[in-house]
Amino acid sequence: MELMDKLEILADAAKYDASCASSGAPKRTSEGKDGIGATNGMGICHSYTPDGRCVSLLKILLTNFCVYDCQYCVNRRTSNVPRARFSVDEVVKLTVDFYLRNYIDGLFLSSGIIQSSDYTMEQLVAIARQLREVHHFRGYIHLKTIPDADPALIAAAGKYADRLSVNIELPTEGSIERLAPEKNVHTIKLAMGSIRRKLDEKAEEPRSPTFAPAGQSTQMIVGADASDDKTILSTAQTLYGSYKLKRVYYSAFSPIPQSPGTVPLAPPPMQREHRLYQADFLMRGYGFQAGELLPAAGNLALDIDPKLAWALSHREHFPLDLNMAEESMIARVPGIGLRNAKRLVELRRLRRIRYADLTRLRCSMKKIAPFIVTADYRPAADTTASEVLRRSMAEHSPRQLDLWAELQAA
Amino acid sequence: MSGSGAAATVAAGRPVLVHSFDEWRTAARDLLGHHVPPHAVQWISQKDGGDLFAHAEEPQGAPAVKRGSPTVRISRKLMDMLQTAACCRVPNRWAFLYLVLWRWQQGEHDVISPADEDGAKLTSMVKAVKREEHDMHAYIRFRERHEQAGPPRFVAWFEPGHDVLPQVAQHFAARMGRVTWMIATPEASVMWDGTTLHSTGPLMRGPEDIDDAGEALWLTYYRSIFNPARLNAELMHGHIPSRFWKNLPEGAIVPAMVTQAAAGARKVGQTRSVGERGGTVIPIAPDKAQPQRDTPSTLDACRRCELWQDATQAVPGVGPETAAIMLVGEQPGDQEDLAGEPFVGPAGQLLARAMQDAQVERGAIYLTNAVKHFKWEPRGKRRMHKTPAQREVEACSYWLDSELAQVQPKVIVALGSTALKAVTGNPHATLKDVLGKPFMHQGRWIVTVYHPSYILRVPGEDMKAQAFEVMVAGLREARQLGL
Ligand code: SF4
Numbered sequence: 001m002e003l004m005d006k007l008e009i010l011a012d013a014a015k016y017d018a019s020c021a022s023s024g025a026p027k028r029t030s031e032g033k034d035g036i037g038a039t040n041g042m043g044i045c046h047s048y049t050p051d052g053r054c055v056s057l058l059k060i061l062l063t064n065f066c067v068y069d070c071q072y073c074v075n076r077r078t079s080n081v082p083r084a085r086f087s088v089d090e091v092v093k094l095t096v097d098f099y100l101r102n103y104i105d106g107l108f109l110s111s112g113i114i115q116s117s118d119y120t121m122e123q124l125v126a127i128a129r130q131l132r133e134v135h136h137f138r139g140y141i142h143l144k145t146i147p148d149a150d151p152a153l154i155a156a157a158g159k160y161a162d163r164l165s166v167n168i169e170l171p172t173e174g175s176i177e178r179l180a181p182e183k184n185v186h187t188i189k190l191a192m193g194s195i196r197r198k199l200d201e202k203a204e205e206p207r208s209p210t211f212a213p214a215g216q217s218t219q220m221i222v223g224a225d226a227s228d229d230k231t232i233l234s235t236a237q238t239l240y241g242s243y244k245l246k247r248v249y250y251s252a253f254s255p256i257p258q259s260p261g262t263v264p265l266a267p268p269p270m271q272r273e274h275r276l277y278q279a280d281f282l283m284r285g286y287g288f289q290a291g292e293l294l295p296a297a298g299n300l301a302l303d304i305d306p307k308l309a310w311a312l313s314h315r316e317h318f319p320l321d322l323n324m325a326e327e328s329m330i331a332r333v334p335g336i337g338l339r340n341a342k343r344l345v346e347l348r349r350l351r352r353i354r355y356a357d358l359t360r361l362r363c364s365m366k367k368i369a370p371f372i373v374t375a376d377y378r379p380a381a382d383t384t385a386s387e388v389l390r391r392s393m394a395e396h397s398p399r400q401l402d403l404w405a406e407l408q409a410a
Numbered sequence: 411m412s413g414s415g416a417a418a419t420v421a422a423g424r425p426v427l428v429h430s431f432d433e434w435r436t437a438a439r440d441l442l443g444h445h446v447p448p449h450a451v452q453w454i455s456q457k458d459g460g461d462l463f464a465h466a467e468e469p470q471g472a473p474a475v476k477r478g479s480p481t482v483r484i485s486r487k488l489m490d491m492l493q494t495a496a497c498c499r500v501p502n503r504w505a506f507l508y509l510v511l512w513r514w515q516q517g518e519h520d521v522i523s524p525a526d527e528d529g530a531k532l533t534s535m536v537k538a539v540k541r542e543e544h545d546m547h548a549y550i551r552f553r554e555r556h557e558q559a560g561p562p563r564f565v566a567w568f569e570p571g572h573d574v575l576p577q578v579a580q581h582f583a584a585r586m587g588r589v590t591w592m593i594a595t596p597e598a599s600v601m602w603d604g605t606t607l608h609s610t611g612p613l614m615r616g617p618e619d620i621d622d623a624g625e626a627l628w629l630t631y632y633r634s635i636f637n638p639a640r641l642n643a644e645l646m647h648g649h650i651p652s653r654f655w656k657n658l659p660e661g662a663i664v665p666a667m668v669t670q671a672a673a674g675a676r677k678v679g680q681t682r683s684v685g686e687r688g689g690t691v692i693p694i695a696p697d698k699a700q701p702q703r704d705t706p707s708t709l710d711a712c713r714r715c716e717l718w719q720d721a722t723q724a725v726p727g728v729g730p731e732t733a734a735i736m737l738v739g740e741q742p743g744d745q746e747d748l749a750g751e752p753f754v755g756p757a758g759q760l761l762a763r764a765m766q767d768a769q770v771e772r773g774a775i776y777l778t779n780a781v782k783h784f785k786w787e788p789r790g791k792r793r794m795h796k797t798p799a800q801r802e803v804e805a806c807s808y809w810l811d812s813e814l815a816q817v818q819p820k821v822i823v824a825l826g827s828t829a830l831k832a833v834t835g836n837p838h839a840t841l842k843d844v845l846g847k848p849f850m851h852q853g854r855w856i857v858t859v860y861h862p863s864y865i866l867r868v869p870g871e872d873m874k875a876q877a878f879e880v881m882v883a884g885l886r887e888a889r890q891l892g893l
Contacts, residue, residue: 004630011634012684030587032605038584044548045649047660049636050668052645059635067692067699074680077699080689081680097624098631100564100589101552102582117701136587148701173719182699186710189722193748238720241788242747254639254679267639287790343524350520357525 001084007094009084013064013075014110017167017219018251019142022056022105024214025162028138035136036099037106039162043140044105057108057142058098062086062123066112070169070180071263072224074256075112081257085114091127092135099139106140106162107131113146113182121149121157128160140214147183147191154191155211158198163214163246166191171235175225179262192216192243199244215246222276223268224253229299233279233290240283250276275300282306285338286331303394308334311371312386321373322353335367367393416451417444425452426504431496434504438511442482448512453504484514488522495535497542497573506531542572547581549654552591553622561590561603565620567657568595575600579607625659632660638671639679709782714805717783717798722747727778727813734892736776736819737761738810740828740861744793747784752777757862761825764862764878768885776817780832781806795863798828800837807832821892822854823884826861846880848887855891859884 023043030036045054063085064075074081086094095107109127111120124143131137143161145154158164166188170176173185195216202211218239220232236248252273259265279300282288286307293306301309311318311334320333322344331341340361344353355377359365370379370389416426416437426441428434434453441451484492492507500506510532513521520526524533552564564586570578575593579600582591588604594612601608646664655661670682709724718724725742728751745755753761765772780803786793798806810832814822824830827841834851844858859881868874 004627007627007630008634008681009684009687011631012681015635015637016679029584031584033587036585036587036589038581040581044544046548047632047658048646048649049632050643050646050664050671051637051640052642052649053637053640054649055632055635058631065692067694069696069699077692077694080691082684082687082689083692094627098628100586101554101622101624101628102550102566102585103628103631113701148703181696182701184703186706186723187703193722197748237788240791241786241793242720242722244791252640254637257680257685270640270642289788347520347523347525350523353525360525360527360530 003090006084006086006090009082010061010064010086011059014059014061016074016251016254017059017110018249019165019217019219019247020054020056020059020108021247022140024246025140026213030138033136035138036096037138039138039140046103046105056105057140058095058104059108060091062091062109062111063114064112065114068113068182070183071260072179072221072253079258088123088127088130092130095131096135096137106142108142110144117146117148118150118153121146121153125153125156125160128157132160145191147188151194154194155198158195158211159209161212163217164195164212165217165219166195167219168239169219169221170225171220171227171232175227179225192239196243216243217245217247217249219249219251222250222252222273224263228297229276230294230297232276233294236280237283237290248280250280269302271302272299275302275306279306287328304390307332308367308393312390315386318371319373319379320371323348323375333368333371335364415440417441417446420446420451425454428453428455428504431493434496434507438508439482441508442511442515448505448509451505451508453502455504482515484511488514491522491532491536494539495532497539498535499572500535539572539574542570543574543577545654546570546574546578549650549658550593551657551659553620554624555620562592562601563589564591566593568593569653569657570595583607629659629663633663633667634681634684636667636681637679638681641668641671643668709809714808715802717781717785717802720786721783723750724782725750725752725779726782727776728752729776730774731817733774733776733817734820735823735888736778736817737823737825738829738833739779739825741779741781741798742784743795744784752779756866760862760865764881764885767882768889770885770889776819778810778813780810780829782809803828803832820854821888822856823888824856824858826864830858846884848891857884857888
């Protein structure tokens with residue numbers, strides 16, 4: 001099979017993985033050295049496909065042959081898809097060629113399970129090793145870890161990769177048992193735990209050999225099972241706390257060809273995935289707990305963002321005096337982000353904050369107005385009922401939703 | 411120095427000519443030194459295109475600041491902002507930068523705050539330049555030339571909106587190692603020969619004539635990694651400004667991809683060309699596909715309470731089944747949860763020290779916990795230990811009881827109150843009544859000491875030492891009772 005054909009099949013097979021970031025690697029340069037590649041810690045999106053998602057890494061599967069039968073996966077053994085397999089050299093060559101043309105910042109490599117977990121993992125490690133040791137490639141490498149693989153192989157992977165990930169895929173043990181019969185929460189957690197221990201060891205012993213400097217991440221598929229957002233966010237919170245993950249990625253389930261009866265025929269609204277990312281960011285960046293965002297079972301609101309939803313149900317904290325409040329509380333005001341909260345506190349040292357300052361900081365005034373007090377402003381209607389506010393602030397562009405509704409009807 | 415500085419030029423009624431940030435800086439320094447206010451200066455600059463890398467050296471004969479004039483002290487942050495904003499192609503950039511500098515010098519330090527009017531403009535200039543740099547890092551596309559053509563091996567064409575080529579060239583020098591390349595822009599070109607950057611004026615209209623096979627592979631990749639079920643062209647265009655699309659190879663195939671996806675291909679996520687190929691199922695029996703795993707011990711599978719859910723694994727006791735002494739802690743902690751072994755974290759290390767002092771051999775003792783799964787709650791990004799509830803202790807006593815039945819120790823050392831409650835089966839047992847006072851319970855000695863984490867937490871060195879002593883004494887006692 002031609003390289004081009006393989007690329008077609010194995011990129012197509014890899015697109016259901018949501019992780020793509022290339023940030024977090026230590027600074028590296030190739031200036032005046034053999035080999036290629038540099039990282040500046042920030043990561044770059046080199047293009048965007050018509051689904052609006054960025055291309056920052058060459059995201060491919062080593063092979064889409066797979067002996068597992070995960071129901072949500074297009075590559076499951078019972079799926080009737082064209083199969084292909086790259087050689088180690090082919091993946092290496094593609095990565096280098098694409099990198100030199102500035103299409104990508106590195107490689108994100110994953111694989112179907114062939115022969116055994118250990119065998120599969122060995123192949124992934126071999127590619128990373130060849131890139132690093134033979135080609136002196138200093139770009140970004142993310143390897144998807146096969147959970148059942150020998151911890152020694154995971155340790156080897158961490159030596160070459162910037163980031164490792166173990167996908168949990170589904171938020172509850174029951175769903176994993178049902179939809180991914182060959183997978184097992186226990187071994188997934190053990191693999192994440194073994195990566196965290198290696199990361200901890202490295203942090204304590206800075207001179208020891210590098211180990212996945214950009215940390216570990218995972219992915220959860222949304223809408224392939226009946227779990228609600230509360231369950232998803234709680235699982236994410238548990239994983240962040242237990243395994244110090246850098247990111248949890250959420251991937252709205254996409255309908256797959258010849259879908260088995262165990263998974264839904266239609267995808268969840270894309271807006272749901274978006275809201276989960278927003279909520280996740282509130283947990284990571286703002287210190288929100290999953291239970292604050294969703295006190296009871298259920299899903300996040302689709303019409304308003306989770307921060308606004310939280311503020312509307314916690315009117316007792318508002319209106320907040322921006323000249324007095326703590327930075328962390330200011331950041332909880334809808335329409336004020338982390339950066340602006342910081343800027344306001346900095347400005348406050350020089351003079352009192354006025355309403356016009358917020359306009360210049362490009363805060364969303366419509367959102368912000370009912371929640372703040374400044375030197376020259378106090379909301380007239382700070383008694384307006386939350387329901388009324390909510391209606392006035394709901395996002396009226398559910399184009400995505402219409403699109404999916406039409407699809408579900410079809 | 412009369413007659414040579416920018417102040418003298420202004421005094422002579424002439425405009426100040428600058429081409430680069432360093433020239434502006436020299437002039438501005440001189441003007442500030444002479445208290446020349448912004449409105450009195452007229453700045454002009456020629457079309458850019460001179461030596462891109464000139465800013466690496468100070469211009470020859472830069473006039474020193476006049477003796478006795480105030481030294482210009484500006485923060486690093488302002489300096490960086492000015493330098494970056496200077497690359498922004500807006501009319502009157504030099505005059506504006508001087509205005510900012512002047513206001514700063516007058517003590518108006520909020521001039522760099524985006525909430526200030528000039529500060530907002532400065533910030534947006536900085537942002538525009540950074541953005542352009544970023545876009546150029548991201549959206550330059552190199553094409554590979556034929557080997558016989560000689561260096562540069564890769565060439566690219568780009569139309570930057572601001573003066574960012576020098577910085578960007580540095581980025582690619584770091585990225586490409588010894589591989590040679592050239593970037594051409596309408597204003598200037600820069601070439602990397604593997605060790606040094608060279609710059610020239612505008613050279614050519616880009617590498618349109620190069621036939622690069624790598625590009626066909628890229629387009630294939632680009633088509634296949636797109637998920638038609640998620641079509642959202644608006645979002646895509648929102649990310650990449652339209653002026654870049656025309657020079658991106660993928661720009662040419664986007665419209666067709668969007669139309670196809672919109673025309674029904676979005677029902678499945680698969681790319682059409684892949685869907686049309688014949689497929690293969692993998693003939694393997696389900697039981698053959700099942701990975702080899704250790705069968706979970708019954709403890710692993712325990713669901714007597716909810717604690718298993720947020721923990722990594724159950725942590726069973728360790729030690730000889732003939733041990734005379736059994737040490738019972740509360741529950742595994744963060745480290746124990748990951749390692750699957752009791753007492754490996756900081757509390758375990760303290761315990762090890764106490765054992766050493768008491769001359770108790772760790773290997774001769776059976777170590778376990780009252781509760782086998784780690785109970786915790788999130789605090790920021792950490793797992794904070796949470797004391798198990800009575801019902802959890804009760805649920806888990808099933809496992810402790812079976813360990814007791816197996817090991818049959820003569821002495822139990824209860825570490826802290828949860829352990830005491832667990833081993834006595836009395837939810838009201840309190841530490842202070844029995845601390846340091848061994849007692850018999852169901853035919854065994856029970857020695858109670860503090861939990862090592864308590865000793866780690868207790869404030870003050872005195873209190874710590876005291877609590878540690880209680881533990882050492884208790885362990886010594888246990889050793890004697892166990893003889
Ligand atoms: S803590 Fe004890 S009772 Fe609860 S699940 Fe774990 S082993 Fe079972």
